[in-house]
Amino acid sequence: MHEFSIAMDIVDIATSSAMKEEATVVKEIEIEIGQLSGVVMEALEFSLEAAVKGTILENARRNLIIVEGKARCTQCLTEYDTDTLFKPCPMCQACAPDVIQGRDLRVKSLIVE
Numbered sequence: 001m002h003e004f005s006i007a008m009d010i011v012d013i014a015t016s017s018a019m020k021e022e023a024t025v026v027k028e029i030e031i032e033i034g035q036l037s038g039v040v041m042e043a044l045e046f047s048l049e050a051a052v053k054g055t056i057l058e059n060a061r062r063n064l065i066i067v068e069g070k071a072r073c074t075q076c077l078t079e080y081d082t083d084t085l086f087k088p089c090p091m092c093q094a095c096a097p098d099v100i101q102g103r104d105l106r107v108k109s110l111i112v113e
Helices: 003-020 041-051
Strands: 026-034 061-067 070-073 079-081 097-101 105-112
Touching (some): 003 105, 041 061
Antiparallel strands (some): 070 097
16 A cells, blocks of 8 residues: 555655744645546545644645546647546547646645644
């Protein structure tokens, strides 16, 4: 379950950012998760629950936002929505898309005290 290591990295990033602002509590954390990132949402939610125990994130509200997948055809440059890494282009049916959105996972924002 690689989601636990991802959850630990999220806690490290958020804690480090909060400490730079001299915060003692994180009230809310917003995390963007790409639909094509390979992260299993339920596993990440479960892992985050365990990873925040005993940290300044323990009581923070967690907002997990799914970022939809988008691709650009390498042949005709058509941009289209995709829920897989290998969806053919709807215009020319080429099967070599460049994924332009939906692979990332990032801590978007923190609300701290």
